[in-house]
Amino acid sequence: MSKRDYYEVLNVAKDADKKEVKKAYRKMAMKYHPDRNPDDKSSEDAFKEVNEAYEVLSDEQKRGAYDQYGHAGLEQGGGGGGHGAGGFGDIFGDVFGDIFGGGGGGRGGGRGEDPRRGPGGRHPHRLSPAGQ
Helix, strand or coil: CCCCCCHHHHHCCCCCCHHHHHHHHHHHHHHHCCCCCCCHHHHHHHHHHHHHHHHHHCCHHHHHHHHHHCCCHHHHHCCCCCCCCCCHHHHHHHHHHHCCCCCCCCCCCCCCCCCCHHHCCCCCCCCCCCCC
16 A cells, blocks of 8 residues: 655645644644544544654654655655654644643653652652551
8 A cells, every 4th residue: 555645644735844734733633533533444544644744744854854755765764654653642742732731742751750759660658647
């Protein structure tokens, strides 16, 4: 199966800036989001395609490789398949983060260990009932 042109998927011009790409992505992601289209396989596939297109067109290196070599430029170690490293957390962080004013799970945000927790994800302090 051949892949559609990423600019076509997001309905943006090849010279679109990052802001235009992000705006188009949000619009398309909301349109095809699985929560808005439950049990609709075609919407789920379109949502994945929109995410993949945004992942490439929002990254300068990936976009450059794509512009120069098309999809083949991404297969040469450039990434860009499926949900990639971002996953659904990034989608929600990008789409809803600005709407609600939070950072959410945006790109690169908070993937490390919680510094408030001890080894194994446990809190290092035990709480005891009041008065003890």
